[in-house]
Amino acid sequence: MSSIQDIQNEIIEEFEILGDDKESTIYYIMELGSQLPKFPEEERVDENIIKGCQSKVWLTTRGDGDRIQYLADSNTDITKGLISLLIRVLSGRTPQEILKADLDFIDKIGMGNIIGSQRSNGLSAMIKQMKLYALAYQAKQNV
Amino acid sequence: MPLNIEEIRTMFPVLHQEVNGKPLIYFDNAATTQKPQSVLDALTAYYEHDNSNIHRGAHTLADRATRYYEETRDGVKNFINANESAEVIFTKGTTESINLVASSFGRKFITKGDEIIISTLEHHSNIVPWQMLCEEKEAILKIIPINDKGEILLEEFENLLSDKTKFVSIVHVSNALGTINPVKEIIKKAHQVGAKVLLDGAQSTNHLDIDVQDLDCDFLAFSAHKLYGPTGLGILYGKRSLLEIMPPYQGGGEMIKEVTFAKTTYNEIPFKFEAGTPNIADVIAFQKALDFISFIGKSNIKKHEDELLDHANETFGQIKGFVPVGTASEKVSVVSFNINGMHPFDVGVMLDANGIAVRTGHHCTQPLMQRLGLEGTVRASFSVYNTKSEIDQMAVSLAKIAKIKNK
Numbered sequence: 001m002s003s004i005q006d007i008q009n010e011i012i013e014e015f016e017i018l019g020d021d022k023e024s025t026i027y028y029i030m031e032l033g034s035q036l037p038k039f040p041e042e043e044r045v046d047e048n049i050i051k052g053c054q055s056k057v058w059l060t061t062r063g064d065g066d067r068i069q070y071l072a073d074s075n076t077d078i079t080k081g082l083i084s085l086l087i088r089v090l091s092g093r094t095p096q097e098i099l100k101a102d103l104d105f106i107d108k109i110g111m112g113n114i115i116g117s118q119r120s121n122g123l124s125a126m127i128k129q130m131k132l133y134a135l136a137y138q139a140k141q142n143v
Numbered sequence: 144m145p146l147n148i149e150e151i152r153t154m155f156p157v158l159h160q161e162v163n164g165k166p167l168i169y170f171d172n173a174a175t176t177q178k179p180q181s182v183l184d185a186l187t188a189y190y191e192h193d194n195s196n197i198h199r200g201a202h203t204l205a206d207r208a209t210r211y212y213e214e215t216r217d218g219v220k221n222f223i224n225a226n227e228s229a230e231v232i233f234t235k236g237t238t239e240s241i242n243l244v245a246s247s248f249g250r251k252f253i254t255k256g257d258e259i260i261i262s263t264l265e266h267h268s269n270i271v272p273w274q275m276l277c278e279e280k281e282a283i284l285k286i287i288p289i290n291d292k293g294e295i296l297l298e299e300f301e302n303l304l305s306d307k308t309k310f311v312s313i314v315h316v317s318n319a320l321g322t323i324n325p326v327k328e329i330i331k332k333a334h335q336v337g338a339k340v341l342l343d344g345a346q347s348t349n350h351l352d353i354d355v356q357d358l359d360c361d362f363l364a365f366s367a368h369k370l371y372g373p374t375g376l377g378i379l380y381g382k383r384s385l386l387e388i389m390p391p392y393q394g395g396g397e398m399i400k401e402v403t404f405a406k407t408t409y410n411e412i413p414f415k416f417e418a419g420t421p422n423i424a425d426v427i428a429f430q431k432a433l434d435f436i437s438f439i440g441k442s443n444i445k446k447h448e449d450e451l452l453d454h455a456n457e458t459f460g461q462i463k464g465f466v467p468v469g470t471a472s473e474k475v476s477v478v479s480f481n482i483n484g485m486h487p488f489d490v491g492v493m494l495d496a497n498g499i500a501v502r503t504g505h506h507c508t509q510p511l512m513q514r515l516g517l518e519g520t521v522r523a524s525f526s527v528y529n530t531k532s533e534i535d536q537m538a539v540s541l542a543k544i545a546k547i548k549n550k
Contacts (some may be wrong), residue, residue: 022163022496030489030547055488075518076486115492 008105015109033080039073095138165498173524185428238268240364240379245272262287293469315347319506320469321477372432373425393418448476464549476525484548
């Protein structure tokens with residue numbers, strides 16, 4: 001399996017091909033979002049919501065041996081696309097890998113410019129929640 | 144004679160730029176309007192030539208700054224046709240103006256069991272101060288309902304009125320939908336039961352002629368920055384008879400007559416309500432914004448904006464998946480809408496990619512959105528410097544965006 005850094009580099013290259021054309025970039029992100037696996041309806045509950053400024057995100061996990069699978073959804077297509085990138089990088093990893101991951105692709109693909117600085121907070125909240133899950137899994141493993 | 148919009152546009156430097164590789168189309172005027180060069184120049188000129196603290200200064204600069212500052216007060220008095228300049232108080236915005244009334248008038252005159260009426264159309268800044276007051280005083284907040292077009296139900300308002308009604312605080316023009324409320328009638332009916340009325344004029348003062356004496360409102364709150372003026376400056380108009388019996392809002396310099404450790408006596412209005420060094424530069428520059436409006440003419444502005452509104456309704460209305468929100472028969476130049484199957488945020492980001500600035504979300508009117516059963520809308524709001532051609536360009540972008548989910 002490629003490392004977290006390999007996947008991040010892959011994403012950075014994909015976005016480099018799109019260049020400065022913001023419109024194409026957004027369409028691409030939305031397309032990625034539409035390919036996310038369907039979110040389990042029974043998990044679409046308030047406890048799984050991460051509130052951003054305008055969009056809602058639902059996030060949950062499945063344990064898979066010593067690895068974590070993330071499942072997520074959003075009510076906006078752009079946010080859903082951004083989540084799909086995070087899932088691509090972090091899902092299926094061990095808690096240790098997730099916790100020490102430095103997600104530099106976010107800055108490198110210019111996510112702030114795409115979604116605006118006001119909404120970047122929502123993304124940070126999302127990453128924080130993913131790492132919190134990893135921390136919880138790690139704690140369980142150490143028991 | 145129709146306005147020369149191209150000439151007007153040359154007065155607004157910010158309009159002449161590219162955003163995401165496209166010429167900027169600024170349709171977020173209900174959030175804030177752009178500022179003409181004359182306002183920008185006045186800000187610089189003040190700091191370059193006149194900067195000084197106003198009132199009480201013995202020197203020439205202080206005298207000059209004071210004179211300019213007070214000239215704007217006279218300008219605002221004329222703009223809203225107040226009876227006298229002392230009825231014009233400078234605040235930091237509409238929100239502070241409303242809070243001032245809720246806090247000063249409300250705390251003194253509202254008591255347990257009293258009723259305050261607002262409407263479903265209110266901005267959070269005309270909801271929360273009254274909720275806070277009601278909580279403190281054990282007063283009751285009543286809400287005027289609306290119909291599906293986004294219009295206040297006047298009969299329902301009359302049913303809410305009683306001798307318990309002490310205050311009505313109502314938005315003149317809805318920021319989210321653009322609905323113009325029949326405020327003159329509302330004020331008259333409220334007065335019949337002895338209630339005082341505050342008008343939230345944040346979205347009306349830039350579109351409609353405002354005559355506070357004709358409207359007979361007791362208070363009017365609005366912001367300079369939605370009127371081509373600087374941010375951080377608001378106005379509270381209040382009738383002298385009320386302002387005089389209201390306690391000060393904040394304590395400090397400027398608002399006192401005499402201070403001893405035993406007792407402080409307060410200054411006359413308007414100074415009683417302007418504690419501390421005020422926003423001198425922005426007040427002075429605001430006069431240039433008022434000059435701009437009177438130079439163009441409010442009725443000319445309104446006529447142009449109405450034409451833009453009609454044009455937008457017509458062109459956007461042809462787009463498959465376009466769903467207008469708020470279709471009141473009396474409206475200012477605001478088009479609130481959704482695209483079938485799409486979140487307003489996604490639509491807004493995609494419009495921005497085309498250089499088009501709109502607002503998306505709940506527009507600080509969450510109870511209104513709940514009433515309409517919506518999470519939010521996309522809002523395009525037009526000003527005097529906007530053109531039909533800009534609307535056509537937005538229609539092209541919007542049609543492309545809408546097509547994603549409305550094939």
